[in-house]
Amino acid sequence: MKRLIVCIKQVPDTSDVRIDPETNTLVREGVESILNPLDPFAIEEAVRVKERMGGVVTAITMGPPQAKKVLQHAIALGADEGYLICGPEFAGADTLATSYTLAQAIRRLGNAVLIFCGKQAIDGDTAQVGPGIAAHLDLPQLIYVRKIRKINKRYIVVESMTDTGYEIIRSTLPAVLTVVKEINEPRLPSLKSAMKGRRYEPNVLGGEEIKADFNRLGLKGSPTRVVRIFVPEQARKTKILTGNPEEIAVNLFSSLQKEGVLRCQ
């Protein structure tokens, strides 16, 4: 059976995140965990591809036991099955270790035709995990996909957003796709599917089961460290210029020069 894999993540609801002004760290108490807001678009697109081409939509996530909630959410949104990659060996993973872990799980599950990810997670905002998975699996990566133009058994044609417009890319399959919000409008879970999701017990896989090299997992496999989280300083200096327009213009020019905004030869 061909698999359409969707990699998802549980994140804190940032609409409710506060920073402790004294310690400059995130206040996590009382903050709800939600499915990363970009992931429903990835799930929806996988479900749409399945509706056209057949296959099984498999959602996977790496996280603590409570992350099973996002897999249940994925089922409510139309996924067929969910795998939770969970265990102490995965704790403290950065994007390199995370993408390695997910890639190993995808390898272990087998038969992946397409791997969907949301563009990025709203907590770390790195947008590295999707491309990371592609690199680990040595697959083509199609990022910021806003539309699947064509798909058949051999290849896929997508529109990929760029800063100035979009590119049309044709790729062989299997491939990794990261999607943007413009790609679709996720369907709403009905009473029936919400209930199905709630009652779903995801499969759990540990490091052994995905045949991982333990040195490449979790903190051990993470070359990057979060040293400090802080609120960027937004010190604003306000200077009000007065006088007639000419004086203000001259004054503005010299002020900007002084601040190093403008440089004169």
Next chain:
Amino acid sequence: MNLLKPSPPKTEGINCPKIFGRRRINERYAQFLEDESKLIGTSVANLYFPRNSEEVSTAIREISQREEGVVVSGGRTGITGGAVPVEVKNLISLERMVRPIRVFKDENSGEWRAWVTAGVRLADLLSSLKKQNFMVEKEKPPRELFYPVDPTETLAHLGGTVATNASGARTLYFGPTRDWVRWIKVVLADGSILELRRGEVTAEGRELRLLRTDGTETKIILPSIHMPKTKNTAGYFIKEGMDAIDLFIGSEGTLGIITEIEFKLIEMPKEFLYACVFFRSEEQVVEFVAKIKSNPTLKPLALEYFDPNSLVLLRKKRQEEGSSSNIPNLSDKTEAILYIEIAFSTEEELGEIYSGLKKLLAEVEMGMEESWAGFEYHDLEMMKLFRHALPETVNTIISHRKRKIPELHKIGTDMAVPDEHLGHILKFYRSKLEEARLEYVIFGHIGNGHLHINILPRSAEELARGFMIYKEFACEVVRLKGSVSAEHGIGRMKKDFLAIQYSREIIEQMYNIKKCFDPMGVLNPGVLFN
């Protein structure tokens, strides 16, 4: 005991902060001259900002001595103009009556309670309970506590919610504010302070007694009336053998100024199911509502309705704004929507709820797929945004029309009928509105037989026609033993409707109650009574 015994306040050396001078008030405090009703107020000479009950007392005595009137103002979120000063010299704003919320366990009843001052906003009470950020006495609550009354406008002051007996979607299950008030402190028109604990002062038949601080005693005779059998905020709450606290709750500041309150709290229900069901016709919804209300296992906290006309407006907004409108992409078959909220604590309970819903929906030929459901707070928020999109859309349309015809405004009704008349009244509303060729939507608290009609007039002539029809509706609602004002109150703007609800004699008898407490008519002149 039926004796109300206010006590003299400690007022020596107490001054109430005040702003005076009409010009200054007009320029810098203009926001106090209006509220959500958009009724235009007149300027006042004095604006008082008391910080505690004693200062309220000082202010009110000062005003009484000058033989002037005063308007009491809370969060100004009311929509019947109760907080708007009209031809009155003084205004008392309670917005500085903000003290930290105190949560404690009542030893006699074992109930958890919150003590609040009048100026605390509903939103602040809710968030302090959620974040457990309040003062405690002795014992800390073991679990998250919950104040379940949910008026839509959470910026309302809690004092205001008691003075108006506010309610919301969850009133279906939890009842209105009245049911949650255990104790109040009220400052009367002579400055004396009355503390009322539920259960302590009750009428003997239809009689209460008031012993004033000057030693004089007055008998308060409660009129013999039958209150509507529905949610009701039209006039005073009156019943044989009633608790005196209920006379003040919902009296819209005409009997005294409520300054401190003790609310009953409950433990937060463990989980919620939130669902919007997409029905194919209004008849299906009416039938389903009757079934769910008589079902012993399904106890919805809220049942909120959107009629076919509401969906026309919502679809249009969705077409214009896309998914950012917070309106889901509705299928062509959807003609009416019912929002359902149910609390549960175990998976077994949820299982019963699910199969119960499935069975009832099947009985009206609906499946479980034609719906949108969730269990998380996030889902509730999404559905709230969707539900609020309708009144917002109505307001936007009206404000566009106002540019051409400034006197236009929407006509919003607030009437409830007993459950058995729901189907009839909906047909009645619709046939009259269609006959009059008015643009309108019907939505709201269908589980309480309490549907709001919003008429969107396109011309001054339509506005007038809308009002005529509104009065016809009110007469029919009263005939069905319903209420002309189920939650918005009477204020200044719905006095005509109070006169449809009750005879002139009864309104006079109600006014006599006010005269016992406020013989000079100092408090909120023009509210409830002419």
